[in-house]
Amino acid sequence: MIVRNKLEELRKERGITQEELAEALEVSRQTISSLEKGRYNPSIILAFRIARYFGKSIEEIFIYEEE
């Protein structure tokens, strides 16, 4: 299974840096970077926080794909 996300796209649309997004979500900048590169999948709590921050649903940001 693969989970893709639109985090980088949404962040750039808003014109914010990884550092700013990290501060808003109370995570480290490295976590934002790992999420954007798809190296790390967030917990459901962090996924909800990200979705709430961008005013979208989780499914609009994270796309689950079965291999």
Place this chain on the structure above:
Amino acid sequence: MKVLRKRVIWFMLVALAGIILFLAGRSGSDSFVSGLGTGITAVALAKLLQFFRIARNPKLLKKFEIEQKEERLIMIAEKSSRFTFLLTVVAELAGIVALILLGRTAVATVVAYVAALQSLVYLISYYYLSKKY
């Protein structure tokens, strides 16, 4: 601040253990033990200095608290612990075989008990956590 306070208390205890080791080494004329005590105390004091610097800087304090609760770092630490545990058990088993081949059966028995105890703790915690979650 709560997380930082806990870390300060923990490293104060580590520093105290280092001082006790240093004094025990000095009284028993064991340079290895006193050296170990000095090393532990130095590391603990360095960490305490770092924590006091963090406590005085709100920006650093926020960064520190985020890092302590950060789910990705917690996952990394858990994965690292799992790997360390596995490596320790494998090393112990290899050690038991090597000690038996060298005829040091008494030491091999002690290592075997330690390995068995570790496995038992693992099984108990696995059972407890499987009930909890």
